[in-house]
Amino acid sequence: MSFPVKFHHKTHRLCFTKVDTQAKHSTYKRRGGELDMDLTISAVASEFVSRFISFLINKYSYSSHVRLEEKVERLQHLLMRVHTVVEEADGRYIMNSRMVMQLQLLSEAMYQGYHVVDTFRYQSFVDKGISEVCNSSILPFAIPLKRTRTIECTRRDKVVNLDLDGALKTMQSVVANMMEFVVLLGxxxxMVRRPYDSYLYYENIMFGRHAEKQMLLNFLLxxxxxxxxxxxxxxxxxxTVGKKTLVAHVCRDERVQSRFSSVLHLSGENLxxxxxxxxxxLGKMLVVVEFASNIDDNDWxxxxxxxxxxxxxxxxxxxxxxxxxxxxxxxxxxxxNNLSFEELWYLFKTLAFGSANPEEHPRLVPIAQEYAKMLHMEESLLVINPVADVLRNNLNVQFWLFLLKKRRRMLERNLSxxxxxxxIQMEQGYPLDLTDYAMNPLRAIPYSAIVPRKKELPTVTLGDLxxxxxxxxxxxxxxxxxxSRIPPYNSxxxxxxxxxQDMREGTLLPGRKRREFHV
Incomplete structure (x- = not known):
């Protein structure tokens, strides 16, 4: 009698266990479905949020870029007005010292404004991905990776926006205070203008020095x-900041020439x-004395x-x-003083591109900026024209980069x-090692009392070389x-x-073998 009970009990327990297992499987299945649903919803939500953020960033970037374009256009209009006044002032005799100071402020603000505009244009070239990408040893920039380009562009827009705001504020203040200057300028x-003084060719006129020229004219007249x-x-x-060029330029003025019967140039040694x-x-004399070294008080x-x-x-x-x-x-x-970087960049860009529009050669713009930075660090105006001449005659990206590398190597070689x-090397009369510009070692020795000039030798310009x-x-x-292409025509x-023979005498450090470049 007890056996069926046990069997039934076991069967019941067995059935109970089976039902419990099925319930657990059902629960797991239900929970797995809920988990899949949660993951799907999370993925969709994440994608939606990501796209929404990208939409906001793109919308902000677009609207921000549009606002930047509007600011640049406004700044360009103000620059045109200021440049017109500065150019007009350059053709007048300004005897008021306060007006000369205001002219100085106008010219400084003008070149700074042009630099900000060019910076914006340069950044837009990078954003479009059409600027030349070089290794960091040549150019200190690179186009950002695609994933971070939008964020980087946004950051750059903020920086450029701040620069534009500052330039606009300065330019608006300058223009607002310019009305009295314009009235007095009338x-x-x-001055009597000659074709020589045309503003079309900066390589044939004295660039800048607007206020200094007026100061010197005031003194002489x-x-x-x-x-x-x-x-x-x-x-x-x-x-090499242009002292003698400034004097020669002012001495060519008709009023100055009519005021003095003659101009006498002396050196400190022959004082x-x-x-x-x-x-x-006889008559009124203008005596110009150049002191290369300190002069004795008794001689003075x-x-x-x-x-x-x-x-x-x-x-x-x-x-x-x-x-x-x-x-x-x-x-x-x-x-x-030396030209500010903004002035030097304006001058070098004008000379290097000539009649070509820099916006039509966007890959050359950052390379030109590197040249300008290098020349500004050298603090010398002497080499701007030769360098710009060579670049202007060949608007080729690889050619410009090749010459940039050469100049870097030349500077490093002479420094070592x-x-x-x-x-300092040129001021103190050291020889120049220009091997990087030639196919063979080249050592240039400055002429002096020890090394007299040899006129019978053939002559080559550095630009041609x-x-x-x-x-x-x-x-x-x-x-x-x-x-120099303008008086006093120094060289x-x-x-x-x-x-x-120089190598045999051991006076020249041998350079690395250079490859010749053809474009």
């Missing part, structure tokens, strides 16, 4: 202060030779005593890189040899590194010895 006499002593104006500035020509110095007193005996109204201009020379002046000195920057190394003559020759020439 009362200033006009104003009457001397009561008394017998002539007025003495020191012009102080570093090497007292003026005493030998007293009988020939002797010179100044002689100048007192010249005709009333005679004047003296001192040109020097030494701050101490300012002590000889009777009026406030004119200090010439002499341990000083190129500007850079463009085509095969123009190098066999044996010795003269190398003209730069020459810098070097003696280049025969490289084979």
């Amino acid at each position: 009362g200033c006499d006009r 104003q009457q001397n202060t009561p008394g017998d002593e002539p007025s003495v104006l020191p012009i102080i500035g570093g090497c 007292l030779k003026i005493l030998e020509h007293e009988s020939t110095m 007193r002797t010179f100044h005593s002689f100048v007192k005996r010249l005709a009333r109204g005679s004047k003296v201009i001192i040109i020097s890189k030494l701050q101490r020379s300012a002590r000889f002046g009777s009026v406030k000195p004119i200090f010439l 040899i002499y341990g000083v920057d190129l500007k 850079v463009a085509d190394p095969s123009v190098r003559p066999k044996g010795e020759f003269n190398l003209v590194t730069w020459e 810098a020439s070097y003696f280049v010895p025969d490289w084979v």
